[in-house]
Amino acid sequence: MHEKEKDLISAFLRGEVDRRGMLKGLGAMGITAGSAGTLLNMMSTRALAADFDWKKHSGKSLKLLLNKHPYADAMIANLQNFKDLTGIEVTYDVFPEDVYFDKVTAALSSGSTEYDAFMTGAYMTWTYGPAGWITDLKEWINDPEKTNPNYAWDDFLPGVKNSCAWNGQPGGALGSDDAKQWCIPWGFEQNNITYNKAMFDKAGVAVPKNIDEMITAAAKLQKDVGGIYGIGVRGSRSWATIHPGFLSAYSNFNEKDLNLTDGKLSAAMGTAGSKAFHAKWVQMIQESGPKDWSTYTWYQVGTDLGAGASAMIFDADILGYFMNGGDNKMAGQLSYAAFTANPDATASTPNIWIWSLAMSNFSKDKDATWYFMQWASGPEHAIFGATKMDFVDPVRQSVWKDEAFRTKLDKYPGYVDMFDASAAGASIKFTPQPLFFDVTTEWAATLQKMVAKEVPVDEGLDQLVESIDRQLKEAGLG
Amino acid sequence: METTSTLEKILRLIALTLVVIFFMFPIFWIFLMSFQTNETILAIPPSVIFTPTLSNYAALITGKLTTAAGTLDIAFMRNLMNSIFLSVTSVAIALVLGVPAAYAFARHKFKGSEDIAFTLLSFRFAPPLLVLLPLTQYFQWLGLADTYFGLIWVYQLICLPLILWIVRGYFEDISADVEYAYRIAGHSWFATFRKIALPLAGPGIAAAGLLAFIFAWNNFVFALVLASADKQPVTVGALAFVTSSGIQYGQIASAIVLSVTPTLALALYAQRYLVEGLSLGAVKG
């Protein structure tokens, strides 16, 4: 490598040149953005090495449990850098998403020492944490001996970071002072609108601004475009139906899943506001949702949008992101918008899904594991993933400020604006408690009954409240 | 029975055609899908007109899969090898263990034989989910977790009862006198078992083995829970095409085609045994 190039990169790393300037400079030297990224990483590695003993655990080996996901792919693509940096050998098991969490539960519940760290969602830590399977990471984050000075814990989006911290008390506020950091956020998903611009234009429909507009827009799209349905949302009998668009909109109306009074939890879906919202949601699906909505998961919602079978989705922004590429028929034709369901609300408050990294309590070498975790969630890898791979949505504010990343998102019209509009309000809206999956599964089943007109909305919610209160009591929480 | 009228022949033909259409159409459709990309698979309305591509098979065999989110490494061929290894070994061991036991139950009405036979069968109806958690824990302690040995042991739960109960029927249908004759002629029980009982029950053993093979092949919960990624069978491997950036239907279809091929080859090879062989009395009373 030429000295000039090295100098430029070093200047960037010292903060003297901004990223764009550096890339421009490198480009002028005849180096493409792709190889610039690699160069940058190599240089970063050196820069990192300068002020922290990365080699402390050299010669050790770690094993990861990963979900087949673009985040994991990005990490694997960059993994050699970590090995070079630390001398730690890393192996990994990747399992299909369909069975991933079954594998995690099986491995952890049996106390397997095989895996040191693994990918998880924040919701899952509400089980794993109290079960004693994962480690509170605060101890490491706050220890300058163990965490490199460039890690910048403050750089993480606060809503996201806090959503991964819980004090273990049923109903305890996420991110409270006594909260334990069960996992480190890696990448996350905000639930907003992804829409098919051409269809919107054809039907002459504007991007909906609230739930009522969404209902009418979806109906009009379905009617005017023809051969498609208006809006894609998930509907399977699973927690996954509740957490994306549905809960995002629900909480925008300041409705809650559970109430906490005097340390006791009780179902909160029985309010008038909740019933009104449920009625609208159900109506929207009945009128303009997918015909076989009750079998819809992430995959079907995305596939339909990508194949041009639906006009919009109210789901994870990164699902819309994926559908805008690859061999999807609608690749390059999708746009994004933040969504504020409540006409009275000032901003979007999406519920979020956070792919995170957690440390197994059964890990044989937690310090070495933390080395991997801080690298994998560190700023350098975040930039690499976001710019070179599909590591959206990144959880570090610095990445969102990164010019190269923002430029990359130009191909996704409205994505950056969508993010900026809703990031502040983005957090987990669920009440953290160990019966999370019981509550959400039953909630989804109730929605299915309502959509199938097996039960009226009011009555269905009353039954749901009754049943959940009973289960909470049975578990000693209510 | 052979006095079939023309009308009846036609009716039979129609019925058979309907049966073949019902059972074969989805297979045919999967086969077609395996030569398509998602773009044509997800056409509205569905269509049979497409330019066939071998890209799915190429992706599976080379282990490189291009998706909306970049190129992924997949271990499908390794999964396929695992499936073959696990199923073949499990069935082989189940045969080695199960056939002599079946012989014992068929030939020797010994004290408690029905109870033991029933106990062995009862393992088949213990829901796998029930034993899964304790099993993973015990395997952890015994160091059997993440070993082929452990997996093959657990697979016996699937294979052994099936083989035992089907082969038992075959042995019972062999005339005892034939075996006595060989014994009396001066041969040990083992020689008799090997030279008389085994060859005569051979078709039944082949048929039971094939059915056990199919059930072992289709299982995945045990491997998923008990082993790491490098030991997963094709049933888990094929789920890798359900990615967060979309379901790769073309690859799943070709994965199904590839994964069915060894079993189908085995079935066609053992055709004689399967259809004729069972007729020696598999389940006969």
Add this chain to the structure above:
Amino acid sequence: MTTLQLKNIVKRYKTNTVLDNLSLEVAEGETLVLFGPSGAGKTVLLRLVAGVIDPDEGQILIGGDDVSDIDAEHRGIGMAFQNFALFPHMSAFDNIASPLTATGSTKDAISAGVQKVAKLLKIDHVLTHHPKALSNGQKQRTALARALAGSPPLLLLDDPLRNVDAKLRFEMRLELPRLLAAQGATVVYVTQDYKEAMALGDRIAVMSQGRIRQIGTPEDIYNAPADIEIARLFGDPTINLLDVVPKSGPDGVYVELSNVKVALPGMPASVVGKTCVIGLRPEAIAFTDAGAAGGIPVTVEAETPLNEKTVTLVLTARGREILVSRPAGTPGPVSGPARIAVDGHAAFLFDKESGALIPSAATPMTRNGEAA
């Protein structure tokens, strides 16, 4: 050649006692026929001897040695089965060779052995066939050849002629004694056919319901059947059985047949007044002249000439059927009224209730069977 002894054998299947305290001895070189109806326990007995099943109680001795600890393959037995029990997946040659392969003979020795016995049984032309391709008679001969091939000292033949047609059975019945004699083995032969039993057996053991009812030479059994059942089973034409009530006269016990007194010399007085059945072999009855004393009047109904004898069916005044036999070629009435004379010495008297033979001082036999 060896001896076979069974001592107090008991075999039960669940609650059903198949062999009930059965004892039996077979002498060296002897051919013993086990005769009895199906379900008598004959086949079970053979299997016990062969060693493929174990007795619940009792001892089996071969050549004087207790064999309860010796497996079937070491007992030195040849056995032929009623259903042939050929190995369906082996050629006739391999079937017959099976006792020879077990001893580890050389290929040539096996081949020579098979050829020899196959020639003897006239099946040397079908040795390459599988059982499926053999006729019933060939199967039967193959089965027999297999039993003989190893030159076993003890040969168990389980009704080998049961499943072959009449002609073949007739041929084999003539052929077998020669074969068995040539073999020089001790033989236990099971059959349900009295002629076979008479033709083949040095002695016959009559079995029913798990017990031996009578044992003795064919003549013994013929001349002194232990009960009505045995009397009826043995003999062709069948024995004449008539209900009688013996009376006491000056010359001893007598019975009346069509009001004609027939003296039964040597009968004990205790039978007087009891309901009995008299058994008269057809050859114990003869036609007499019309004027002779003690002649019983009958009507001749039909005559059947057999090879060496002529059998005549006659009716008594009360319409009871009686068979009369006389050596072929001797004169006799063909139709119409006639008189017959009964040889009281040759008559059997059975207790009607129990069916047991009532021993007479004149009966030339020693009782055997269950009492043994």
Add this chain to the structure above:
Amino acid sequence: MASTATLRKPASGFRISRKMLPYVLSLPALLVCIGILIPFITAVIYSFQRYRLSQPWARQFNWGENYLNFFTDPAFWNTLKVSLLYAGITVTLELLLGLGIALLLQRRSTVNNFISIMLLLPLMIAPALAALMWKLMTNPSFGILSYLASLVGLHDFRWASSPSTALLTVVLVDIWVYTPFIMILLLAGLRSLPTQPFEAAALDGVPRTFVFFRITLPMLTPYILTATLFRLLDSIQQFDIIYAMTQGGPGNTLTVFQVEAYLNFFQSTNVGRSAALMVILWAITYFLSNIFIKNWLRLRERARGEA
């Protein structure tokens, strides 16, 4: 020849007695399986505990409480009902269809043999993958089956997504996957029946329906029992197809035992309740198979007696 020389004594002193032999033969199989008995017993113990993985501190024996709770839990009764209904419908239909197909293929011919092997194909596809494919084929937008249904006027047929047709759809997939299993066993049974009674009946001009119900069916009964037993055991434990197609929905339409237990275990991590559900399922299958085995043995014995 000395008479004792006729006994060929065994060469070595080691000898497995006839009484021990069957035990020796069946022991390895039993030992291999008995290992599984330990986790099984452990699981039964779990079912008598209050045992949620997410509340390890609250783990304790609550004896029959998990079971007692079922009595007042409408979800449990629904599960019981749905499971039995599902098993009943699938096994009945598969039996009828399998028997019908076996009768169609009864005649021995190359074509029939080939068809019968090809019909096994659905069985060879892992049920989870088969369900995935069916889900695609019944998708209202891209699904070929939905398209074909719309051609015959069924425009709004919702397949697995409507409570009124979900059971039907899942049963359809189950039939598609598992009928071949019954078919192949019954076909083998049919082909092994002795020919004489049928020839005699044909000569006497006995009506064919009479022949079928009075000769074919009774003679086939042992085969039918075995096929039904294995199918019933699997069907009442169905998971793959239902979970992949509907996850137990819509509503609680298809929350069969295994789906409930799976969700209880893997998602709610309520081990105690999950184990109790499984133990009840196990008890049901034990009871059912006991009935079947008894009948099977009785039929075998009868067949033996006639032989």
